[in-house]
Amino acid sequence: STPAAIASGLARGTRNGLLIKGGAALETLGKIQTAAFDKTGTLTVGNPQVTDVVGLEDANEMIAKAAAVEQGSSHPLGLAIIAEAERLGLEIPRAFGGSIATPGKGVMSRLKSGFVTVGSPIQAREQGEMPEDLSARILALENEGKTVVVVSEGKRILGVIALRDEPRADAVEGLKKLHGLGIKTVMLTGDNARTATAIASKLGIEAKAELLPDAKLAAISAYKAEGPIAMIGDGINDAPALATASVGIAMGGGTDVALETAEVALLKNRVTGVAELVSLSRATLSNIW
Ligand code: ADP
Numbered sequence: 369s370t371p372a373a374i375a376s377g378l379a380r381g382t383r384n385g386l387l388i389k390g391g392a393a394l395e396t397l398g399k400i401q402t403a404a405f406d407k408t409g410t411l412t413v414g415n416p417q418v419t420d421v422v423g424l425e426d427a428n429e430m431i432a433k434a435a436a437v438e439q440g441s442s443h444p445l446g447l448a449i450i451a452e453a454e455r456l457g458l459e460i461p462r463a464f465g466g467s468i469a470t471p472g473k474g475v476m477s478r479l480k481s482g483f484v485t486v487g488s489p490i491q492a493r494e495q496g497e498m499p500e501d502l503s504a505r506i507l508a509l510e511n512e513g514k515t516v517v518v519v520s521e522g523k524r525i526l527g528v529i530a531l532r533d534e535p536r537a538d539a540v541e542g543l544k545k546l547h548g549l550g551i552k553t554v555m556l557t558g559d560n561a562r563t564a565t566a567i568a569s570k571l572g573i574e575a576k577a578e579l580l581p582d583a584k585l586a587a588i589s590a591y592k593a594e595g596p597i598a599m600i601g602d603g604i605n606d607a608p609a610l611a612t613a614s615v616g617i618a619m620g621g622g623t624d625v626a627l628e629t630a631e632v633a634l635l636k637n638r639v640t641g642v643a644e645l646v647s648l649s650r651a652t653l654s655n656i657w
């Protein structure tokens with residue numbers, strides 16, 4: 369019978385690390401036409417490493433100041449910059465009055481030396497002039513698939529830090545499986561277009577980049593108007609996107625947070641789990657009818 373088929377489908381998912389909160393989510397999964405992925409922590413491991421440092425003045429002083437600003441941030445880029453400052457044994461200056469984060473753009477704090485911003489090159493170019501050779505350097509780093517952040521003090525650019533985040537080992541396979549099931553895939557990211565394209569072309573997915581949080585939601589709504597869409601995110605800072613999609617899937621890592629924010633969680637962080645969810649749903653639905 370119907371409830372029995374659904375119950376057995378849910379149980380089968382759980383045994384494979386695919387936590388599905390209820391029958392409605394299980395049914396929707398089989399009907400999705402689009403799978404939209406967050407980049408950082410979803411298609412990538414989410415543990416970026418600093419690869420290049422371009423200091424216009426003192427590079428270590430710039431890293432220390434950037435780390436000071438990132439102290440209040442839980443963003444993967446911030447954690448990586450703090451880790452780099454610690455690895456170099458730098459003394460991290462004190463930030464006064466905490467930090468102000470602007471999602472999708474960057475973060476700012478007041479240090480003894482002045483207001484320091486760590487943020488996207490797009491944001492830095494909006495704030496003021498950027499030297500031509502630095503701009504060229506940023507483009508080259510981004511074309512290598514690195515994410516670049518600009519460190520500024522007041523209007524003065526101190527330099528840039530490039531970071532690389534590795535794709536998940538099963539990302540290519542996971543996307544191929546979805547394509548095999550006839551599902552369109554897209555990566556939605558706030559990162560710049562060159563970095564996003566470099567990563568996306570390696571993975572075999574279309575990329576929509578430079579999306580501020582509201583633009584991510586608008587993109588999901590636009591796909592949803594065409595047919596059911598799943599959003600796959602990290603479940604922590606992607607809650608609105610997960611909620612806007614027809615079904616939200618969190619890369620869970622086995623945490624409780626994931627299941628609170630999404631209807632579905634991939635406990636083992638497997639990208640291939642998304643296609644398995646679709647297949648499980650389709651098998652369950654065909655048992656009903
Ligand atoms: P994603 O879509 O990969 O999750 P976000 O929307 O979080 O990216 O961020 C987009 C861009 O904004 C980053 O690539 C970075 O340039 C900048 N940014 C956001 N938060 C921070 C931060 N805490 N420190 C430095 N840069 C940041």
Ligand code: MG
Nearest residue numbers: 406408605606
């Ligand atoms: Mg994010």
